[in-house]
Amino acid sequence: MAQALKRFENKVVVVTGRKPRHRTGYIGLGIAERFAQEGAKVCVTANEKSVHDAAAQLRERGFNALSVEMDVTDKAQVVAFYDEVAAKLGEVDVSVQNAGVIIIVKLPELTESEWDKVMAVNTKGMFLCCQEAATRMLRAGKGGRLINTASGQARQGFVYTPHYAASKFGVLGITQSLAKELAPTGITVNAFCPGIITTDMWSYNDEAWGKLLGDYQPGELMAEWVANIPMKRAGNGGDVAGLVAFLASDDAAYITGQMINVDGGMFMS
Numbered sequence: 025m026a027q028a029l030k031r032f033e034n035k036v037v038v039v040t041g042r043k044p045r046h047r048t049g050y051i052g053l054g055i056a057e058r059f060a061q062e063g064a065k066v067c068v069t070a071n072e073k074s075v076h077d078a079a080a081q082l083r084e085r086g087f088n089a090l091s092v093e094m095d096v097t098d099k100a101q102v103v104a105f106y107d108e109v110a111a112k113l114g115e116v117d118v119s120v121q122n123a124g125v126i127i128i129v130k131l132p133e134l135t136e137s138e139w140d141k142v143m144a145v146n147t148k149g150m151f152l153c154c155q156e157a158a159t160r161m162l163r164a165g166k167g168g169r170l171i172n173t174a175s176g177q178a179r180q181g182f183v184y185t186p187h188y189a190a191s192k193f194g195v196l197g198i199t200q201s202l203a204k205e206l207a208p209t210g211i212t213v214n215a216f217c218p219g220i221i222t223t224d225m226w227s228y229n230d231e232a233w234g235k236l237l238g239d240y241q242p243g244e245l246m247a248e249w250v251a252n253i254p255m256k257r258a259g260n261g262g263d264v265a266g267l268v269a270f271l272a273s274d275d276a277a278y279i280t281g282q283m284i285n286v287d288g289g290m291f292m293s
Contacts, residue, residue: 031273033063036114038106040069040096040153041122051173051223052122053078054261058269060087065113069105070123071095088113096123096149106156118169118272119157121150126188126225128232139187146191151198158202158211167210169272172199174215174283179291184236196283203281212280214271219287220250221259254289 037059041052056066060082067090068078079091090112094105109116125145127138154170161168174195181189195215203213220226226246234240240248250258267286270276285291 030063035064035117037064037066037118038116039120051261051264054265055268058265067109069094097144099152102152102156115160115164116157120171121153122173128184142187143191147194161211170213171271172215174217176219200281215283217285219290
């Protein structure tokens with residue numbers, strides 16, 4: 025990264041997601057760190073107390089970072105969250121909807137509550153944050169950036185996760201719809217589709233799919249899949265953060281309604 029870049033000085037950036045349990049990786053923290061490095065005032069939010077550790081890591085490095093516990097599926101909490109961000113940092117300029125959950129289970133065992141949880145976090149929660157952030161951006165009249173986390177499963181659904189695939193296809197549909205509605209206002213809306221990224225979620229994916237697809241030991245299935253990636257490696261938070269920062273920058277002012285893969289070439293479409 026060109027360390028001299030300071031594209032987001034005095035900008036307020038929100039990143040939803042969660043803090044990892046095992047520190048194997050965290051897309052949201054990588055994104056927040058990139059914006060902070062480029063001068064932004066950053067707020068990270070999740071529905072668990074460990075999110076405060078993420079902000080503390082950023083503040084220890086001298087960055088302006090705030091953390092707030094918030095459930096993205098609860099509209100009242102979403103509104104209160106953006107109110108708190110405005111009061112402490114200023115009105116939001118960039119909102120990155122990164123909160124997500126996956127449950128891997130065979131079709132006969134998939135429960136209605138599991139379906140509802142995945143759809144609520146991945147699709148409804150993303151929409152509620154976009155809705156509130158856009159409302160404030162429209163009021164301010166300065167444009168803005170909404171950036172949504174989709175998935176490779178928004179390109180192609182995979183076995184044992186119809187609910188997750190549906191939720192991520194939903195992210196793309198909402199992104200396109202909002203992009204068309206907000207385009208005349210200077211607010212762009214885009215999504216990115218990460219492939220295999222070294223995170224807690226992918227540690228779970230490797231273990232859960234590994235048990236259902238064969239007699240895989242931990243790490244074996246992910247290694248097999250990574251070997252088939254054209255770039256021959258899994259991605260990391262920094263790989264994603266570079267794309268997100270570009271989409272939030274002035275250089276991407278004429279880009280909206282797009283879904284961009286960041287997956288080392290897994291999906292070329």
